[in-house]
Amino acid sequence: MPTVRETIQDKEVGLIDVLDVILDKGVAIRGDLIISIAGVDLVYLDLRVLISSVETLIQAYEKNDREITSEQFDQERRAIEDATGNSGKWRD
Amino acid sequence: MEKKIYLYGFIPTEELERTALPEHEGFDEKEKLISIQVDSITAIVSRLDPDAYTEMVIEDKINNDLEWLQKKAYHHHEVLMFLNKNYTVVPLSFCTIYNNQDSLIETASSQAHELEDSFAEIGGKEEWNLKIYYDEEKVKRLVTENNPVMQKKREEIKELSPGRQFFERKKIDRMAEKEMDKELNERCNEIHLELSGLATRSDVKKTLGKDATGRKDNMSWNSVFLLQESEVDRFVEKVMKKDQQLNGSGLKMEATGPWPAYHFSNLSKAAK
Numbered sequence: 442m443p444t445v446r447e448t449i450q451d452k453e454v455g456l457i458d459v460l461d462v463i464l465d466k467g468v469a470i471r472g473d474l475i476i477s478i479a480g481v482d483l484v485y486l487d488l489r490v491l492i493s494s495v496e497t498l499i500q501a502y503e504k505n506d507r508e509i510t511s512e513q514f515d516q517e518r519r520a521i522e523d524a525t526g527n528s529g530k531w532r533d
Numbered sequence: 534m535e536k537k538i539y540l541y542g543f544i545p546t547e548e549l550e551r552t553a554l555p556e557h558e559g560f561d562e563k564e565k566l567i568s569i570q571v572d573s574i575t576a577i578v579s580r581l582d583p584d585a586y587t588e589m590v591i592e593d594k595i596n597n598d599l600e601w602l603q604k605k606a607y608h609h610h611e612v613l614m615f616l617n618k619n620y621t622v623v624p625l626s627f628c629t630i631y632n633n634q635d636s637l638i639e640t641a642s643s644q645a646h647e648l649e650d651s652f653a654e655i656g657g658k659e660e661w662n663l664k665i666y667y668d669e670e671k672v673k674r675l676v677t678e679n680n681p682v683m684q685k686k687r688e689e690i691k692e693l694s695p696g697r698q699f700f701e702r703k704k705i706d707r708m709a710e711k712e713m714d715k716e717l718n719e720r721c722n723e724i725h726l727e728l729s730g731l732a733t734r735s736d737v738k739k740t741l742g743k744d745a746t747g748r749k750d751n752m753s754w755n756s757v758f759l760l761q762e763s764e765v766d767r768f769v770e771k772v773m774k775k776d777q778q779l780n781g782s783g784l785k786m787e788a789t790g791p792w793p794a795y796h797f798s799n800l801s802k803a804a805k
Contacts, residue, residue, distance in 0.1 A: 446769045454789055456603055457746050459610045461738075461755070462662065462795050463627040 536580040538569075538631040541612050542793065543641065544620040545652050546575045552619050560608060561585070569634065571641040574648050577616060578637070581630065591628060617793040621656045623648055624793035651798045658733060658759050660797055661768060661790030665721050665754035669713075671783030676712045683708060720784065721754035724775055731768050732758040734797055750785065759797040765790075 539560040549568060557566040559579025569576045594601045609627050616622040631637040641648070677683050683705055690701040729735040740752040760768050769788060776786040 444766070446766055454610075455747075456606060457741065458662070458789055459606050460627075461741060462792050463606060463609055463613075463624075 534583050535633040537583050537586055538576075538578045538634055538637050539581050539586075540625050540629045540631060540637060541566075541577045541579075541609065542616055542622045542624040543574050543576055543648050544616065544622050546570055546573050548620045549575050557612065557615070558608075560605065566612065569637065571638050572645065574641055574645055576637060576641055577612070577622075583632075586630065591630075595628070613793040617791065621652050622793055623651045623655070623798040624795050626795070655759070655794040655798050657762055658794070658797075659762060659765050659791035660794040661758045661760060661765070661788055662792060663725075663728065663754070663756050663758065663772065663786060663788050664752055665724070666748065666750040666785045666787065667717060667753045668750050668783040668785075672717065673709050673713045675783060676716050677705075677709045680709075680712060683712070717753045717784075720782075724786070725754065725756055727775075728756075728758060728768065728771060731764050731771065732760050734759040736796060738796075753784070757796045759794065 549570075554566060554568050554577065559565050559567075559581075561579065561581055564579045564581070566577060566579050569578055594605075606627060613622065613624045617624070631640070677687075686701070686705055686708075690698050690705075693701060725735065725737065735756060735758045738755040738757060740755045743749075743751060746752060758768065772786055772788045779786065
């Protein structure tokens, strides 16, 4: 039976755990190109909604494909108008 | 044109003599891991095509290509986990790149003493990370229930008009939030101090927001410990025990490790 320690060691770590560590302030020795790159702050990455797993990454892409267009919006609005008995109340 | 050098980390040369570096893919798929010896210190690197990996390209990829970031971050992580398992390693931050081999050798030579010190400090030790998460609703509810002042206030405002009640309730909510923060801070601090007793060094890091973690619960504590190998079992058992004790309190502890000593082999202080 694996020990508690082994169970933790073998557990897959999420991207955010990896980034939290590999972008740690610990820049031991500066490379020529490290400047702004490894200096990426996780707080800054927060703003771009970082993904914690491949699944969420895929979901995010799918969501982007479904951006609302004005045609879709009009279509959905007409459906709501019909359903509420206000057909033709607003123009497209 | 000379190739650029992606630097993963440094290991003591004598350790590499005992266990040879196996063949492994580099940061760019077409390249392999190689070692560059600088006296008693050996750099583990892979070469990069200078035109394909300009600062601008990498920065753009990091900012706009999450898939690339994920793939490369895991590659960096994987290589360092492997190195950490087999050698004493001073890991470098993601995307530490030198313009050419000479530039790397120059830096490594000038930092040789600090690197030797670092090897001595982290040798035979493991770096572990502990994050504490909390269920906001639950902790807030428990804090309110256990606070007689807030309970009394809640009773008192029942007599007021609905409008006043609304504003008074907002006030109580704010009070609950403050109390919750205080409670979380106290508890996490207490846990941190206790665990620090087992560690050679410990540090508290910035917490990460829900946007970053992608979790439903919030992070209230993010900390890192440097442990003697012989203390790791005790540390992990203590974390498990503490976590069990926290059951029902809305708090949850999660330890990960061993990590390459990114945090505790930080030489930047010495480099300045």
